Amino acid sequence: xxxxxxxxxxxxxxxxxxxxxxxxxxxxxxxxxxxxxxxxxxxxxxxxxxxxxxxxxxxxxxxxxxxxxxxxxxxxxxxxxxxxxxxxxxxxxxxxxxxxxxxxxxxxxxxxxxxxxxxxxxxxxxxxxxxxxxxxxxxxxxxxxxxxxxxxxxxxxxxxxxxxxxxxxxxxxxxxxxxxxxxxxxxxxxxxxxxxxxxxxxxxxxxxxxxxxxxxxxxxxxxxxxxxxxxxxxxxxxxxxxxxxxxxxxxxxxxxxxxxxxxxxxxxxxxxxxxxxxxxxxxxxxxxxxxxxxxxxxxxxxxxxxxxxxxxxxxxxxxxxxxxxxxxxxxxxxxxxxxxxxxxxxxxxxxxxxxxxxxxxxxxxxxxxxxxxxxxxxxxxxxxxxxxxxxxxxxxxxxxxxxxxxxxxxxxxxxxxxxxxxxxxxxxxxxxxxxxxxxxxxxxxxxxxxxxxxxxxxx
Numbered sequence: 001x002x003x004x005x006x007x008x009x010x011x012x013x014x015x016x017x018x019x020x021x022x023x024x025x026x027x028x029x030x031x032x033x034x035x036x037x038x039x040x041x042x043x044x045x046x047x048x049x050x051x052x053x054x055x056x057x058x059x060x061x062x063x064x065x066x067x068x069x070x071x072x073x074x075x076x077x078x079x080x081x082x083x084x085x086x087x088x089x090x091x092x093x094x095x096x097x098x099x100x101x102x103x104x105x106x107x108x109x110x111x112x113x114x115x116x117x118x119x120x121x122x123x124x125x126x127x128x129x130x131x132x133x134x135x136x137x138x139x140x141x142x143x144x145x146x147x148x149x150x151x152x153x154x155x156x157x158x159x160x161x162x163x164x165x166x167x168x169x170x171x172x173x174x175x176x177x178x179x180x181x182x183x184x185x186x187x188x189x190x191x192x193x194x195x196x197x198x199x200x201x202x203x204x205x206x207x208x209x210x211x212x213x214x215x216x217x218x219x220x221x222x223x224x225x226x227x228x229x230x231x232x233x234x235x236x237x238x239x240x241x242x243x244x245x246x247x248x249x250x251x252x253x254x255x256x257x258x259x260x261x262x263x264x265x266x267x268x269x270x271x272x273x274x275x276x277x278x279x280x281x282x283x284x285x286x287x288x289x290x291x292x293x294x295x296x297x298x299x300x301x302x303x304x305x306x307x308x309x310x311x312x313x314x315x316x317x318x319x320x321x322x323x324x325x326x327x328x329x330x331x332x333x334x335x336x337x338x339x340x341x342x343x344x345x346x347x348x349x350x351x352x353x354x355x356x357x358x359x360x361x362x363x364x365x366x367x368x369x370x371x372x373x374x375x376x377x378x379x380x381x382x383x384x385x386x387x388x389x390x391x392x393x394x395x396x397x398x399x400x401x402x403x404x405x406x407x408x409x410x411x412x413x414x415x416x417x418x419x420x421x422x423x424x425x426x427x428x429x430x431x432x433x434x435x436x437x438x439x440x441x442x443x444x445x446x447x448x449x450x451x452x453x454x455x456x457x458x459x
Contacts, residue, residue: 001065002057006049008071009209009314010293011300013182016061017046019458024252029262031248031447032241034184035295037265042181042454051293071319073285075277077326085329086338092321093312093339097122097205100310105201107307108132108156109190112146112353114214114336115207119312121344123205124154131200133159135193137396146353153346159200167192168397169406172453178305181454182298184446186393190302197306204303208296210313212287213322216280216331223279229267232286236266238443244429251422280327288319394442398433411448416455421448 004014019042026040039047047064049055052071055064097119106123110116110132123130132154134147144160151158168175168185175191185191197204219231242259249258269290275282292314303309312318322330329335337360340348348360355363357374365371398407410417411426426448433441 001059002061004049004055004057005070006051006053006055007314008052008316008319009288009311010049010051010297011309011311011314012304013293013297014049015041015046016049016055016057016064017041017043018062019043020045024248024254025261027451028245028249028252028254028258029265031444031451032238032245032258032262033236034238034241034443034447035236035291035298036182037294038269038290042458048294051289071316073273073275073281073288073319074323075275075281075327076323078324079326082329082334082338085325086335086342088321089335090339090343092317093118094122094126096312096315096317097128097310098126100312100315101128101203101205104129104203106130107197107201107204109204109206110134110147110150110158112143112351113211114333114340114352115210115313116147117150117347117350118210118336118339119205119207120150120154120156121340121347122312124156125343129201130154130156131159132156133161133193133197133200135161135163135189137163138165146351149350150347153344153350159196161193161196163189163192163396165396165400166403166406169403172410173456175302176450176453176457178301179298181450181457183295184443184450185453186397186442186446187299189393190299194302194306197303202307204307204309206300206303206309206311208300208311208313209288209292210336211333212284212292213313213318214330214336215333216327217283218331219279219283221278221280221327225267225270228270228279228282229263232266232270232283233263235283235287236291239440240429240444241447244425244444244447247425247429248421251425278327280330281323284322392439392442394438394446398442398445399438407445407449410452411445414452414455417452420455421451 006014021044023040023042023044026036027042029037029040036048039050041048050067052069054068054070056066057063058065106128108116108119108123108130110120111134120132132147132151134144136143148158148160168191171191172185175185223231245262246258270282270286273282273285273289275285300309337348340360351357351359352363355366358366397403411430429441429444429448433445
């Protein structure tokens with residue numbers, strides 16, 4: 001027998017069982033949402049090990065002998081002053097980062113948001129050796145502007161890279177072998193710069209999931225289960241995801257209908273989370289259980305291919321801390337904002353990308369009429385100055401003659417894919433992508449591409 005303990009938020013999903021019969025129902029949910037739900041995989045006989053669980057496995061890893069949950073997300077708020085909560089976060093966050101990176105040279109991806117900025121403040125305070133970087137699309141918007149300012153304040157060496165148009169095709173089979181086609185290929189831009197990271201340091205410090213843990217879901221505290229199911233479905237469904245899932249469901253002649261099956265699955269999982277005290281805590285727990293490990297975690301494998309990775313927000317102690325914080329203090333990123341103001345005021349003065357042109361001291365003014373001049377400027381800039389700039393991942397991968405050639409090769413020339421997915425579905429959705437709103441069809445085209453690669457790596 002083998003014993004395995006999975007993390008509360010796993011960095012990597014482990015699987016047990018045999019790759020035999022295709023699980024068409026699970027793939028339909030993947031088509032609708034972009035990730036596999038709960039313990040689903042591509043195969044009926046293979047199951048993902050759930051988070052926060054102790055497992056006893058057979059010696060050949062073909063079956064689960066015993067499974068027992070050791071941590072259940074909860075909402076047990078302890079009332080105390082906000083300043084005390086910020087002090088607790090400060091001590092915990094910096095302790096975790098110090099333990100995770102030790103004396104290693106740190107590679108730090110930076111953005112204009114709060115999670116990586118909070119990491120930068122902690123790493124600077126702890127006097128760690130850091131090499132920061134950021135990237136933006138070829139012919140894209142200047143996404144590295146604020147990241148570079150953050151690195152300058154912290155005196156970190158900084159690299160700025162351009163994600164070239166069509167980078168995906170050169171490495172698509174390698175990417176498929178790394179993430180095993182458990183996420184779409186247009187999302188992980190880090191795949192374009194993996195080789196560049198090798199010489200920057202010894203460990204990559206990532207800020208994933210901070211935005212989920214340190215914000216509320218903007219929901220009323222009390223919601224019926226049915227209302228929560230409706231909201232969760234809206235949160236996880238991608239553009240035209242239901243349409244693709246229903247087409248696949250019918251083409252595979254599955255019993256019943258997709259939406260009824262999907263809703264029943266979501267409702268059952270929400271019932272199992274069972275945090276009746278607050279719908280925000282319930283939603284955060286659901287996302288941490290089923291979204292973090294099966295979507296976010298799948299792309300972490302691309303970083304791990306380059307260097308060891310550390311994730312302070314994934315730490316078990318951070319999850320336990322979140323369960324003790326009243327929702328009123330988690331709302332609107334208050335804790336991270338207060339931490340940054342306290343630990344490094346200069347970082348707090350840099351524009352918060354989501355609240356442009358405001359920073360952490362004045363973002364409250366991002367309301368009409370105070371933000372009106374900037375909104376007018378942005379409208380003029382978008383329509384006349386930076387018109388046709390790349391804004392979305394799919395534009396870099398699917399648009400243009402060379403991209404179209406590669407995309408069509410995988411969608412229409414892969415014989416195994418033709419057997420797996422009805423070619424008429426692919427033809428219809430690709431026609432919609434070409435003739436209608438590109439963005440509206442980008443998810444389903446990316447999913448079909450992923451499924452085509454799946455047939456390749458599962459040969």
